[in-house]
Amino acid sequence: MSEETRRQERTPVLLMVVIGAIASAIGIALGLAIDWFPTKASTQAGPIDNLYDLLIILTVPIFVMVSVIVLFSCWKFRMRPGEENLDGPPIHGNTKLEVVWTAIPAIMLVLICSWAYVKLTDIEQAQANEMRINVTGQQFAWSYEYPQASGKPVKSNILYLPKDRPVRFFVHALDVLHDFWVPAFRMKIDAVPGLTTKYRVTPNRLGTYPVVCAELCGLGHSVMRSTAKVVSPAAFNAWIAKQKAPAGAATAPAGGGGGTAKPTVDAKAVFNDNGCGGCHTLADAGSNGAIGPNLDKVLVGKDATFIKTSIEKPSAFVEKGFQDIMPKTYADTLKPEELDALVTYLGKVAGK
């Protein structure tokens, strides 16, 4: 084929535009139809998910345009036999075109940013009647603290939240960086040693959602998980009231230490709810963590005092071959009866 025939061939620009438009429409439809995000459980989730839809609508046509031009060029302009020594037309540029493809993306991007700024202000806006919750991250567990108007704050290893009540998290870290993230709420922030970082969410859907550490924090990073439970305001108030009740008022015998009291706490649940299984293997609880010592091995033949000390003051004895990285806060976050039940349970089932 000669240069002459090439020049006379019509370039099917119209066909290209039509195919591009159809492909973009299909791409956008697919992009909007796919359920990308996890469950939506906060008022912040909606605006973020919608913003993503907007990004899909704006960006799919750009990718389609680039691909369609590349594919059409491969089809229409590829070298055919006999054209080995042929050159294309010496087009050096076109100022108008270049102004257009500089200006249009610039305008588009400024618009997207402005829209994003508005949404950002929305989701971070202060709300009336905010509840403060202190979140503490440490290798490799989360703990939560609910300051009370009177008396000691309520502590927990499970994040209880009342539905529809705005919450503001004050996030701390005890050792290295962590990142406090509930995917269902969409918001996250690093827990930074030496700083208090904050964000707001308003949970608006009942349910149980994973809490995830999103910032690499060491060996146990992938098991640094906890649970968020969004409950009705009444259930939440009942839970707070129960936590505030004097420790052990209902069950523990005065004097303690005797260990004769029948545990009314489900010790296996205590083990699982506090994330013990993330790091430790314990056959009875079905856990196979390998960050810390295997409890089925190291606890065999150990007495209750050793087990209790190891939970309350993990640094007192560190198994050979392991680092002193177990959280030192269980003495605080576990209630005495939970601790006792856990000690009894571990002494009974370890190695069985």
Add this chain to the structure above:
Amino acid sequence: MVAKFRAPGMYRAFLFAAYGVALSYAIIWVFRTWYSLDPVFKGEPILELALFLAPLGFLVGLGAFTYWFYWASGKRTLAEDHSGHGAHSWRDYFRINTDHKVIGIQYVVTSFFFFFVGGLFAMLMRAELAQPGRQFVDASTFNGLFSVHASLLIFLFIIPVFAGLANFVLPLMIGAPDMAFPRLNALSFWMLPLAGILMLLSFAAPGGSFASGWTAYAPLSVTAPEGQVFFTIGVQFAGASSIATALNFLVTIITMRAPGMSFFRMPLLVWANFSTSLLVVIATPFIAVSQFMVLFDRALGFNFFEPVRNGDVLMYQHIFWFYSHPAVYIMMLPGFGIISEILAVKSRKPIFGYRMMAFSLLAIVVLGFTVWAHHMFVSGMQDWIRVPMMITTAIIAVPTGIKIFSWLATLWRGVLHLDTPMLFALGFLTMFTLGGISGVMLAIIPFTIHVSDTYFIVAHIHYVLFGGSLFTIFAGVYYWFPKMTGRMYDERLGKLHFWTTFVFFNLTFAPMHVIGIQGMPRRVADYAQQWATWNLLISIASFFLGLSALIFAYNMVASWRGGPKAGSNPWNALTLEWLVTSPPPIFNFDAIPTVVGGPYEYGVPGAVHGVLNDGGAEVPQPAGATAHGGGHGATTQETDH
């Protein structure tokens, strides 16, 4: 035998490296005895010192400093008799060699060695991630694998392989006999394998290799076991190597262009490396600082990042990203240059909008320094910084867009030669567009709050660095293979390599967008059951992706050994490196070439970029008097010769 240990070379290098270790013991002994510290021989201080002194000893033993030592001590320096130029056997690649073409090949081969090691680590990670739970490696090894994977592929592959390709072709392209500082060039190369070996050796450290990611965020990196310092110090060698090479490129480009090679007649690869070198020289000292601060925190108790002693944890991230965001462009701009060369030659058309292509590179250099904190949208830094960083991050897509659109316009109505380099160039165009699009999404703060630290980020960076940088590297290696080795690669295997890479690359990394948005965090050895199917699919695809790299390795080795001989200009290209034989003569040009027009005047009847003045022929007048180079509608001077 004794002579071997006395003369510069590998034997003496290893001996001197051992001296370096011994000296570390001695220094620590002296100081700890002096200060009555117990124990006198403490592991970590000795290790930290030895990681500096052993590699330096190696370089001294190898002879990297010999000339300067002679000069500094007033001894008569050895006259350069050029016996070190060129490589006649494989052994010549294992000594100090000041020939930019030998150094270029040393760079490329070394970086590809680390490419395969880093890729292998990725396979091991994917084996572990094929199923939820732990099957294959423990947590410490897994964290080590992804940390070393990223560090090797960033610092020992992408950055240096571009420096290697440019080392070979850039002096040829501007008509220079060598780089401006050949001895410095040799030194920069030899620091590189040392950095890589340090990073790999970390697996032998007590407590395992460095495992805090390639980002090495404090305070995790300050409190991590000793393997961490292999990264902290390895990066210093890789960084020093980068800086020295970048200075070398800048001086070479500014001072050693052939007559008539004005800035606006330079091929865009030269422009790209000029821009990259500016970035490297300005930014790289920042990562050096960040790692020195970590080292001082660990070794000397400086407490830069210890909050209870007024240290500032966020400061680490600011310093780190002030390098590491520009580093993204350090890993991308040279690839832009390669693509511009290939698209013009393989479309048989001038590059569309040459001047805007050059200016957009410079715009990226400037804007690249204004966006670093978009890596820190959820870091807890000052809230207000996020908004300006979002805007600059979005705006940097504009010069990048100019490049994409100009490349598309270059294709338009060309005569496309769809061979392997071109296929990789076109693959780059589409895949990099996807990476750019997810990049713009990541500028948008509310969306990023949700997806930061998830697999969406992993997908994004692999679309940019694999679909972007690596595709350009493959394109460039195939394109200049005939020039570097004097032989042709196997076209059928090349195309097979492209298609397998393209398909399995997408199968591996596209699903990561999905699981990332669904909430799977990155850098985890274990994950929730809901992502099991996706991860299995990703793992299987990644193994095939790994296999596809073997096709490339086989093609390169077999073709280098026994491929058909390549002529001096197999692609019928205009730039100067194609005027000389393949491989080029020892001093590149027997006579200094004269440049008479733009580099991409394809389709302009009778146009030439440069001519070799081999004595008899009349030298055409360089068009220095007229301002235009290859710009819009510039009618290039046509010369008869």
